[in-house]
Amino acid sequence: MRAALRLLVAAALVAAAIASASAQSKTVSEETVHEVAVQLRCVVCQNLSVADSPSEMAGQMRAIIRERLAAGESPDAVQRYFVQRYGEWILLSPPRRGFNLLVWLLPLVAVAAGLAIVAILIARWTRRARDAAEPVVVDAAMSERIRREVERGS
Amino acid sequence: MRRLWRWLIPLAVLPVLVLLAYGFRMSPRDIPSPLLDKPAPTFALTTLEGAPLMLAAHRGKVVVLNFWASWCYPGCYEEAPILEKNWRAYRERGVVVLGVAIQDKREAAEKFVRDFGLTFPNAQDLTGTVSVDFGVYGVPETFFLDRQGRIRVKHVSAVTDVVFRETVERLLAETGAR
Numbered sequence: 001m002r003a004a005l006r007l008l009v010a011a012a013l014v015a016a017a018i019a020s021a022s023a024q025s026k027t028v029s030e031e032t033v034h035e036v037a038v039q040l041r042c043v044v045c046q047n048l049s050v051a052d053s054p055s056e057m058a059g060q061m062r063a064i065i066r067e068r069l070a071a072g073e074s075p076d077a078v079q080r081y082f083v084q085r086y087g088e089w090i091l092l093s094p095p096r097r098g099f100n101l102l103v104w105l106l107p108l109v110a111v112a113a114g115l116a117i118v119a120i121l122i123a124r125w126t127r128r129a130r131d132a133a134e135p136v137v138v139d140a141a142m143s144e145r146i147r148r149e150v151e152r153g154s
Numbered sequence: 155m156r157r158l159w160r161w162l163i164p165l166a167v168l169p170v171l172v173l174l175a176y177g178f179r180m181s182p183r184d185i186p187s188p189l190l191d192k193p194a195p196t197f198a199l200t201t202l203e204g205a206p207l208m209l210a211a212h213r214g215k216v217v218v219l220n221f222w223a224s225w226c227y228p229g230c231y232e233e234a235p236i237l238e239k240n241w242r243a244y245r246e247r248g249v250v251v252l253g254v255a256i257q258d259k260r261e262a263a264e265k266f267v268r269d270f271g272l273t274f275p276n277a278q279d280l281t282g283t284v285s286v287d288f289g290v291y292g293v294p295e296t297f298f299l300d301r302q303g304r305i306r307v308k309h310v311s312a313v314t315d316v317v318f319r320e321t322v323e324r325l326l327a328e329t330g331a332r
Binding site: 043044056057060061063064082083084085086087089 | 185186187188189256257281282283285286287288289290291292
């Protein structure tokens with residue numbers, strides 16, 4: 001009887017441990033941490049996100065992200081915290097507003113301009129080829145003259 | 155029309171060249187801190203000797219907060235004697251130098267402090283929280299705080315004697331009613 005009770009208590013403890021562990025992982029999943037980390041620049045690296053960098057600093061930053069999310073902050077609020085400390089430099093993709101829009105729009109403008117130039121050039125080249133292909137009218141006098149010149153040349 | 159085209163293409167290259175000329179002259183390490191003129195984030199650490207190190211305890215003084223690491227060579231090795239010398243010279247005048255070792259091993263940090271005979275308080279930022287709070291992205295970085303606890307200057311790379319003295323003198327000269 002006592003053994004059975006002990007077993008029951010042990011089972012309850014294990015169940016509670018599993019429940020609390022799953023509850024904790026539910027509040028801050030690795031994916032949520034990753035979603036925030038992947039948008040932040042690893043400050044000690046070159047062009048690596050906090051999610052991708054193996055450096056100690058990035059590890060600490062991931063821990064800070066996890067901690068803040070666990071404390072109930074939204075992913076946006078966590079991102080804002082880092083922007084407040086480091087400036088927009090910390091964001092791997094600049095926010096799409098104001099002067100930053102230029103970064104987003106300029107490549108599109110460049111591609112459009114390039115396509116336009118190519119279209120114009122192709123149109124021009126095909127027109128020239130068409131012009132050149134038109135048969136030249138040669139009358140009798142001209143062919144006679146050509147024959148004479150060729151003979152003289154040889 | 156043809157003449158226009160002949161000019162248009164080289165002219166289109168011009169803005170690109172100007173942009174490149176501007177971009178390549180900028181140092182990628184020069185990142186303006188959004189924390190300038192803002193109250194410094196508070197922190198509570200423990201010094202390598204085991205004493206509490208709280209920023210709030212130094213309100214009213216000009217604080218020179220230095221982030222360093224024993225692996226940061228040569229920058230941190232150049233400035234350590236300068237920080238120590240000026241700490242000794244200015245401590246009577248209401249200046250405090252605080253060192254925060256980041257991403258460092260305890261033994262290595264202790265050896266660094268011993269080797270340079272540093273007498274100002276040095277603590278380890280084990281979690282990186284203080285570093286991120288101050289927007290630190292490398293070592294050495296030094297923050298100069300005025301008497302009201304605002305971050306007034308952020309100095310990236312080794313602090314020189316001139317930078318230390320000029321900045322501290324300027325902050326000491328302020329009456330405090332800014």
